[in-house]
Amino acid sequence: xxxxxxxxxxxxxxxxxxxxxxxxxxxxxxxxxxxxxxxxxxxxxxxxxxxxxxxxxxxxxxxxxxxxxxxxxxxxxxxxxxxxxxxxxxxxxxxxxxxxxxxxxxxxxxxxxxxxxxxxxxxxxxxxxxxxxxxxxxxxxxxxxxxxxxxxxxxxxxxxxxxxxxxxxxxxxxxxxxxxxxxxxxxxxxxxxxxxxxxxxxxxxxxxxxxxxxxxxxxxxxxxxxxxxxxxxxxxxxxxxxxxxxxxxxxxxxxxxxxxxxxxxxxxxxxxxxxxxxxxxxxxxxxxxxxxxxxxxxxxxxxxxxxxxxxxxxxxxxxxxxxxxxxxxxxxxxxxxxxxxxxxxxxxxxxxxxxxxxxxxxxxxxxxxxxxx
Amino acid sequence: xxxxxxxxxxxxxxxxxxxxxxxxxxxxxxxxxxxxxxxxxxxxxxxxxxxxx
Numbered sequence: 089x090x091x092x093x094x095x096x097x098x099x100x101x102x103x104x105x106x107x108x109x110x111x112x113x114x115x116x117x118x119x120x121x122x123x124x125x126x127x128x129x130x131x132x133x134x135x136x137x138x139x140x141x142x143x144x145x146x147x148x149x150x151x152x153x154x155x156x157x158x159x160x161x162x163x164x165x166x167x168x169x170x171x172x173x174x175x176x177x178x179x180x181x182x183x184x185x186x187x188x189x190x191x192x193x194x195x196x197x198x199x200x201x202x203x204x205x206x207x208x209x210x211x212x213x214x215x216x217x218x219x220x221x222x223x224x225x226x227x228x229x230x231x232x233x234x235x236x237x238x239x240x241x242x243x244x245x246x247x248x249x250x251x252x253x254x255x256x257x258x259x260x261x262x263x264x265x266x267x268x269x270x271x272x273x274x275x276x277x278x279x280x281x282x283x284x285x286x287x288x289x290x291x292x293x294x295x296x297x298x299x300x301x302x303x304x305x306x307x308x309x310x311x312x313x314x315x316x317x318x319x320x321x322x323x324x325x326x327x328x329x330x331x332x333x334x335x336x337x338x339x340x341x342x343x344x345x346x347x348x349x350x351x352x353x354x355x356x357x358x359x360x361x362x363x364x365x366x367x368x369x370x371x372x373x374x375x376x377x378x379x380x381x382x383x384x385x386x387x388x389x390x391x392x393x394x395x396x397x398x399x400x401x402x403x404x405x406x407x408x409x410x411x412x413x414x415x416x417x418x419x420x421x422x423x424x425x426x427x428x429x430x431x432x433x434x435x436x437x438x439x440x441x442x443x444x445x446x447x448x449x450x451x452x453x454x455x456x457x458x459x460x461x
Numbered sequence: 462x463x464x465x466x467x468x469x470x471x472x473x474x475x476x477x478x479x480x481x482x483x484x485x486x487x488x489x490x491x492x493x494x495x496x497x498x499x500x501x502x503x504x505x506x507x508x509x510x511x512x513x514x
Binding site for chain 1: 471491492
């Protein structure tokens with residue numbers, strides 16, 4: 089289940105289900121679904137497959153279906169798989185090959201009628217090509233939006249594909265200290281970026297138009313009673329998160345699923361659609377939280393982020409990191425606390441109640457580490 | 462029902478061992494633009510040498 093809403097930092101999908109990663113078999117499926125009805129509910133073009141084929145034909149390209157030992161789904165097959173497994177269908181991801189060049193690239197293809205989905209693709213392309221994070225992310229190659237009169241086509245974003253032999257998405261335990269150090273270095277690099285005025289005027293750039301402190305404060309207010317009942321000193325939490333926090337460029341969804349851990353010890357970051365102006369410590373706080381079961385990588389990350397190259401403690405980064413960790417956990421808590429009070433969400437209540445302690449624990453540990461660092 | 466993904470056994474880039482990738486994980490990798498086969502690089506143009514007749 090993804091967490092969305094105005095008080096959520098648009099942090100994208102929560103990293104759960106890590107244990108699924110290398111399991112064989114098909115995983116859980118929803119009970120029998122009317123695929124046509126589901127496609128309509130998700131506002132997917134009924135002729136998306138045909139439109140996609142037209143897009144490829146006009147560019148003398150083909151979808152790459154085969155790879156050694158396996159097979160990628162067609163657009164219609166992928167939609168069916170996603171619907172069966174309760175997954176989102178924002179864009180059709182696929183690999184395409186130029187018939188003449190043989191070059192393989194990655195495409196995110198519009199399949200929904202929603203103009204917002206096309207805007208998201210355009211925004212991701214603009215961020216990658218105009219802000220140019222330059223931290224080893226794949227290159228964006230092309231964005232296409234059908235002109236008026238070409239309504240039977242689809243918009244798409246095409247970018248460099250990443251070979252599996254370079255790296256993959258990993259479990260927290262698979263992160264090495266090198267990956268943790270590289271992630272810290274790259275997050276700091278993003279935070280230090282000078283962004284052009286052109287990028288600042290992009291409509292999705294400012295992630296906190298109301299103000300960072302307002303959003304964090306609102307989440308804290310939602311969770312205050314629960315935190316007190318859990319024995320947490322709310323004033324200590326408030327002390328860490330209420331100081332003014334500098335706005336910086338962020339990836340916006342720096343979780344484990346968007347981080348490719350490479351065999352050379354570096355990481356590559358993908359999925360830049362939530363990048364923009366966030367707050368110092370935002371990306372670091374999210375990643376630190378997600379590495380919770382790998383204490384060694386967490387510690388190395390913390391050291392690398394909070395101390396500069398000469399070994400001096402950076403007080404601003406230290407406070408911001410812990411504010412980011414607490415803010416991240418408050419986001420998850422607030423989402424669940426709200427729904428625990430919603431009788432229409434009763435089927436999730438038991439799951440949410442079981443999840444609350446890990447967020448309390450993360451906040452307690454963040455306070456202890458902040459005071460001890 | 463259409464079967465979208467085949468079970469795949471592949472060498473893991475991090476450990477070098479053969480691992481089985483579940484359909485859900487294949488889907489995760491696809492979503493992030495990670496390709497499970499070789500990506501052919503564009504061939505550079507070969508130099509043409511003058512042949513002495």
